[in-house]
Amino acid sequence: MNDKHILSHRSTLIEALDRLNSLSGGIMTLMITDDNGVLTGTLTDGDVRRALLSGATLDTRVESVMHRQFKSMPADGVDVDALRELRRAGIRLLPLLNSDGSIARLLDLSGGRSLLPVSAVLMAGGRGERLRPLTDTTPKPLLTIDGKAIIDYNIEALARAGINDITVTTSYLADKLHEHFAEPVAGVSVRCVTEERPLGTIGSLALVNRTAPDGTTLVMNSDLLTTISFEEMYLTHLSRCADITIAVLPYTVSVPYAILCTDPDSDRVTAIEEKPTYSYYANAGIYMISNRLLDEFVTGQHIDATDLVARAIDRGNTVTYYPINGTWIDVGTPTDFRQAEELMRHLRNFSQS
Secondary structure: OOHHHEEEOOOEHHHHHHHHHHOOOOOOEEEEEOOOOEEEEEEEHHHHHHHHHOOOOOOOEHHHOOEOOOOOEEOOOOOHHHHHHHHHOOOOEEEEEOOOOEEEEEEEOHHHOOOOOOEEEEEEOOOOHHHOOOOOOOOHHHOEEOOEEHHHHHHHHHHHOOOOOEEEEEOOOHHHHHHHOOOOEOOEOOEEEEOOOOOOOOHHHHHOOOOOOOOEEEEEEOOEEEOOOHHHHHHHHHHOOOOEEEEEEEEEEEOOOEEEEEEOOOOEEEEEEEOOEEEEEEEEEEEEEEHHHHOOOOOOOOOOHHHHHHHHHHHOOOEEEEEOOOOEEEOOOHHHHHHHHHHHHHHHHHHHO
């Protein structure tokens, strides 16, 4: 928690202005607490300015001009949907309170930040054969694009979503990944677990410890570059009471010929379609999965994501999908790699303009 945002109710407006000045360039909101540390109000530079124009002096105490109708949430019961609405309403700094009203932490809602109550597992065991020789000595997730490892873009995105329980499963050149994550990335201490033998695309999830049996785990390939909203995907997962939610991409197939529709029983042609177009959803390699399903995994069992989905459908579990609205690149080939480099340069230049 950043104490720079917390000020005693006994402080004066000149002291508040000095504190606000130290926050210049960031979120210029102060949390005003009483002698017991209980949050009693908030104060912005606009509140101070309006107070001075109304006759207050620089020696006036902040408790007489602070905003008492502030927004907050209990620290042990964060409502992700409500967070989204507060962010849309322009709230940039949200206090999360203990049961006694004291501040447990301050949540920065700027830049689309959230606080998702999920764990995340990034699959990083692949050899990246199609990107050789780049991957001869470097695991594909550690290849750099615009000066940053591919996997770190995903760690940063997860951290912005408030996910700090992150595990990376490794296999090929595992020591390189373990060394990379010896230090926190985006403020998150990332754990690594090693798959000693091939276990399929998600079999290594049996190696990951889960602390919330009724919770949700976000599983994704580590070599993706995407602007998916993890928050929106999670809320979709919740709203549909899903056991598995699969992130998908629209995929269109255009046939350059006239296609015959036939009756297989009579060999008759029933219709003809001129150069038809078919639309599908393609698997994007990102999943929200109920921990109840993952807890059924047996250590050492070989299982692919498609196996898990098929089994869940057969058992009557709820399997749904979430269309990605934004960027998604699977960095699998040299062409993909060059496209990703160009995209990241463009986004960086755009953000700096």
